[in-house]
Amino acid sequence: MGHVRFAQYRTGEPYIVMDDVSYRYPGAKCYALEGLNLTISKGEFVAILGEHGTGKSTFCQLLNGVIPNFQGGQMEGSVIVAGLNTQEVSVAELAQKVGIVLQDPEAQLFTTKVISEVAFGPENLCIEADEILERVRWALQVVRLTGFEERSPTSLSGGQKQRLAIAAALAMRPEVLVLDEATSQLDPVGTSEVLSVVRKLNQEYDVTIFMATHKSEEVAQFADRVDHLHGHPQERGGGSVR
Ligand SMILES: Nc1ncnc2c1ncn2[C@@H]1O[C@H](COP(=O)(O)OP(=O)(O)OP(=O)(O)O)[C@@H](O)[C@H]1O
Numbered sequence: 001m002g003h004v005r006f007a008q009y010r011t012g013e014p015y016i017v018m019d020d021v022s023y024r025y026p027g028a029k030c031y032a033l034e035g036l037n038l039t040i041s042k043g044e045f046v047a048i049l050g051e052h053g054t055g056k057s058t059f060c061q062l063l064n065g066v067i068p069n070f071q072g073g074q075m076e077g078s079v080i081v082a083g084l085n086t087q088e089v090s091v092a093e094l095a096q097k098v099g100i101v102l103q104d105p106e107a108q109l110f111t112t113k114v115i116s117e118v119a120f121g122p123e124n125l126c127i128e129a130d131e132i133l134e135r136v137r138w139a140l141q142v143v144r145l146t147g148f149e150e151r152s153p154t155s156l157s158g159g160q161k162q163r164l165a166i167a168a169a170l171a172m173r174p175e176v177l178v179l180d181e182a183t184s185q186l187d188p189v190g191t192s193e194v195l196s197v198v199r200k201l202n203q204e205y206d207v208t209i210f211m212a213t214h215k216s217e218e219v220a221q222f223a224d225r226v227d228h229l230h231g232h233p234q235e236r237g238g239g240s241v242r
């Protein structure tokens, strides 16, 4: 494959680089995002703020390669994550670097037990059973869901579901975690539960964080940097970062 793979990134080095990225969904007349340029360093906690429809979810999916690899459409420019060009590697390969927590956690949780939810990703990597268990134990402990192993995901509260979705992503041991409105449906208690987990991952485990949200007050206290997504596609031809 024609991509450069860097052996190791150090904290502070450019880690995610978006170069003049524009994207249009299949059949859409307008760009959902246009002319994005962004560099995120290893270990940074970056929040992206934007109103409804400015392209936050689109942005998140550009980072894990679902756009354009699964979604199709027309993409210009390039997205490099940990030395991998998202257009040149598979979504499965990127999934070992980039974990994502979707806007709607219910859409992400699909097994009948907490433990199988978290084990699912590593099981698909054909990792040995001992290591899978180790990862599951670690991920549940980080999100403070130890003891919930046998529970059904549907029985959990909103904040617990969000934390379970984070644990499922963590079991892949990602270097970057992308959170799309991970607290949008939560009350203040659920919100602070999720944010404190994300902060711990960033500070203690050096996970690079990219968090899309429309709640400015909550991210300001956590993120190293807050960028803004502006514009509505119909008016400006696509959201762009300022
Ligand atoms: N699957 C799709 N096909 C066509 N257009 C889409 C698709 N998904 C999103 N769009 C359009 O792309 C633009 C950006 O949408 P996106 O969902 O990324 O915004 P968002 O900031 O996440 O919005 P929200 O705050 O509602 O979650 C919008 O104009 C939306 O209508």
Ligand SMILES: [Mg+2]
Binding pocket: 056, 057, 058, 103, 180, 181
């Ligand atoms: Mg969205």
